[in-house]
Amino acid sequence: MALNGSTHHNQDLLDAQLELWQSTFGYIKSMALKSALDLRIADAIDHYGCGSATVPQIVDRITLPSSKIPHLRRLMRVLAATGVFTAQHPLAGGSGGGDDDDEPMYTLTPVSRLLVGSRNLAPITSMLLHPALVSPFLELGSWFQEKEAPESCQLFKHAHGQTVWEQTDRDAAFDAAVNDGMVSDSHFIMGVAIDECAGAFQGIRSLVDVGGGFGAAAQAIAKAFPGVKCSVLDLDHVIAKAPCDTDVQYIAGDMFESIPPADAMFFKP
DSSP states (O other): OHHHHHHHHHHHHHHHHHHHHHHHTTHHHHHHHHHHHHHTHHHHHHHSTTSEEOHHHHHHHSOOOGGGHHHHHHHHHHHHHTTSEEEEOOOSSOOOSSGGGGSOEEEEOHHHHTTSSTTOSHHHHHHHTOHHHHGGGGGHHHHHHSOOOGGGOOHHHHHHSSOHHHHHHHOHHHHHHHHHHHHHHHHHHHHHHHHHOGGGGTTOOEEEEETOTTOHHHHHHHHHOTTSEEEEEEOHHHHTTSOSSSSOEEEEOOTTTOOOOOSEEEOOO
């Protein structure tokens, strides 16, 4: 009986350790996905019409030193294990017709198909995995411990000494990543919103998209409902880079100070 009790106790310890390691190494999933985005692996696979490719075929489409190919194979196994791609392994004793016969075939999944095509989510995913947005979480413990004024009580500002929007104003590359991400997210979600919630826009003659960036959402609404006069309110440095060839009016301002009058206000958090 004592032996059985000890065995169960040890198994509980091992199960707890497994859960601890899963939490500890959970970030590897996100970093593997970021690597796939940086290397444009989904695009490389999508290049082959069937949406499937071996590692050598992927290497043909991306810039990669030959010394890194074994590491790419490990990365692909992680991405397959996490559902970004699927892996179909060759049958034992394959045809022997070429070097690729022993290579797993990696195929796009519904998840990775969101990273390719004309209305993909690669930019918003890359934005969310940007070092500037990820690194503040390493400071979460110290953020909880510090006494800060309410206006400074932001994790991003705690880590970087400025808000997200202040950094976009000063860092052109980060600003571009944020804007590209917001546009891709708007293109994707507005297609669904207009299809599913068209009735919400009926009877509206004017609409202001608050914090609408480059106006992707407002442009989608204006195109779907030509009778709605759409405008976008955002900060000066955003509006300064907004496109000029749209049916949307762009207004520079701060939503915390005033919002232009309209029949409806559109706000996408």
